[in-house]
Amino acid sequence: MKTSALLIAVVPGLLASTGAIAQSSVTLYGIIDQGVNYISNAQSIDASAHRVSRTQYTTSSTVMAGNQLGFRGVEDLGQGYKALFTLETGFDIGTGKFQEGGTFFGRQAFVGLSAPFGTLTLGRQYDSVVDFLRPLSAAAAGGGGTFTAHGNDIDNFADTYRTNNAIKFTSTSYHGFVVSGMYSFGGVAGSVSRNSIYSFGASFANGPAKVAAAYLKVRDPNQSFFGDNQLSSTTANNLGATTGVQGNPVYGGFASASTYQVVAVGGQYGTSMFSVGANYSNIRFGSLGDPASGTLSLTNPFGYSGNAVFNSYAAYVRYLVTPAVILTGAYDFLTGGAIDGKAPAHYNQFNAALHYLLSKRTDIYCLGTYVIASGTDSTRQSSVASILTVTPSDSARQFILRFGIMHFF
Template sequence: MNYPRLMLASAALMITQAAFAQSSVTLYGVIDYGLNFVNNAQTIVNGARTGRHQYAMSSSIMQGNRWGLRGAEDLGGGYKAIFVLESGFDVGTGNFQQGGDLFGRQAYVGISSPYGTITLGRQYDSVVDFIGPVTGAVGNGTYSLHGNDINNFGNTYRVNNAVKFTSNTYGGLRFGGLYSLGGVAGSFGTNSIFSFGGSYGFGGLTVAAAFLKARDPNRSFWGNNVNSSSTASNLGSISGVQVNPVYGGFASASSYQVAGAAVQYTFAGAVIGANYSHISFRDLNDPASGNLALTNPRGYTGNASFNSYAAFVRYALTPFLWVNGSYDYLTGGAIQGKEGAKYHLFNAALDYFLSKRTDVYFMADYQIASGTDSTGQPAVASYLTITPSSNAHQVVLRVGMRHLF
């Protein structure tokens, strides 16, 4: 008998078993689906834009649909190898969300340590990480997001090819940053994205701040999915039935910036909070954005900026029944003699938990718009994922169900 070979095989088996014992992979997900009523949704009749009632089913409103795999392997000394693969999907059609990407929500690998975590891949920016959890969208969902999620507080856009550092928590303080390499030979900054931010929690108080800058955003940020266009606007056409009239006319920006801050306080079954952000679309009419006839049909030059203000409250009527409300005010977009627009967004939601993992909810949302929007037309009410109104007002009602696994 070959004892050395037998001993080697036994040792290898023991090492393998130990590695399995120290590793874990978790399957998790969210399924959110419901029925919407919209009192006025744009449609084209005889070549003219008009409004009609709309009944439709939709996914990912109270929370984004997903399924994912999360894994960790203990490397010893407080170090772990980690990974996440997370896919967004539409319940009604079975299609991928996030522009057709298989793992469009997140896909990264990295190392966690006693000093923090470094990850590589498709990831969330610092605005999402630090400000996102302390906004009204937590209880009021997608329809409460400022102007088609103009500041990305709601995580509408992700970052490809990113290197990210997230600190551990030190006395309530946590911070981090991200950098996405554009990958263009001879031009380090082209298509690059960077962000940084932090949060501090003490008792029931949480404060957070973050900054995000995306260069060549029509490609690097709004257009980084498999179904994105390298020539057209990835914020949607501004003619016909509109997609994003709030800021869709600014797709030719050389850079996109968001600076934001948020505060939240939890006490006696209630959560109250507020946030602010300044959003700018800089150096419009950039040829690198694509075909300027498509990304900038209005011929804008210079900078366009917005200011967004919001306040929200959540209150537990019982341990199983929560009432949520928020108000958002967005103003800006003036450029080259074109006046800006103003959007008032009112949201309310009633959320009943059937169990720890399943709830049913009702949402009521109302928006008022005024001024001139990014397309150079009279501003219309517009929600993320909802067809814009044909006029300045829009009501959205929704009944939905969410299940976590």
């Protein structure tokens, strides 16, 4: 009892004195993006319960950048060591609702330690594809936002999906070279691999040139990756409806995969005035028809077995016309998905944007995206155009024109 009393008396004083020495800070930050969209073709249901294509006018958030409110904290522990955390939530400014499937801190939530040789973090985090290839994609470096995502973000370059229960290490830069690795624990009793995720990546920067590569492997993706949000289902297809008004015809029919794999490389060359980049990704939905994916009548309504493989080839350009005017352009060709006698699908996607910077923190922009589809998509229908965050078309073509405003704080 005396020892306990002594600890109760002394420990708070020690913590208080340590806090007085350490330098710490907490930063509040965020992004708000909202705009008005014209969509040439969007799936709808008519009075006879038939699916038809109609013009649609909408407002939406999180297109040029993800709406977010974040808290970032750092405490200096001395000798080059720091404690850190990030808590970041996504929200829809049009409705006030949480994004990321209703998850409160759905964008990021982690705590960790930083040392002279690297940083170790634990929590809900981005995988290595996002960390290394998103900065070399049209969505980020190209200034095109989520409408430039490859095939409804089939390779996760636009960070649609996060990783729960992850431990990640990222090295400091050694002469421009950075490496990182991440592992997510599935947490299933009796199975180490069930629902587990791992990824690793590397980048090298030298002056105006930068290259990167990353690998991602997900087990039971309908549960562990596509379905890692609060409102996700343990039985249904977490990639969206495959009938009626569809959610994701590009790869929604492959939710029963036992594994999901992405191999990606990219490069960029440029300055603050002009930059050009290109990237490639190989996406594999392995061993379709896995009962662990959920209710197979929902996750595999077309009875697929085997592997569905896609390849994406993309390029982008960014040009600073004046200090206040930026022009961007991007192109992506996505092909694949042939399985069980089903022909592959092909998607040609063209993007262009004009940005006008009212200040360092406020940007108004005009963004256009046009998609041409062909072949047979994952739902065994003639491929329809489909763009991330937008209702898919009921035909092979879709055009979107958006006027928006984005503010950083």
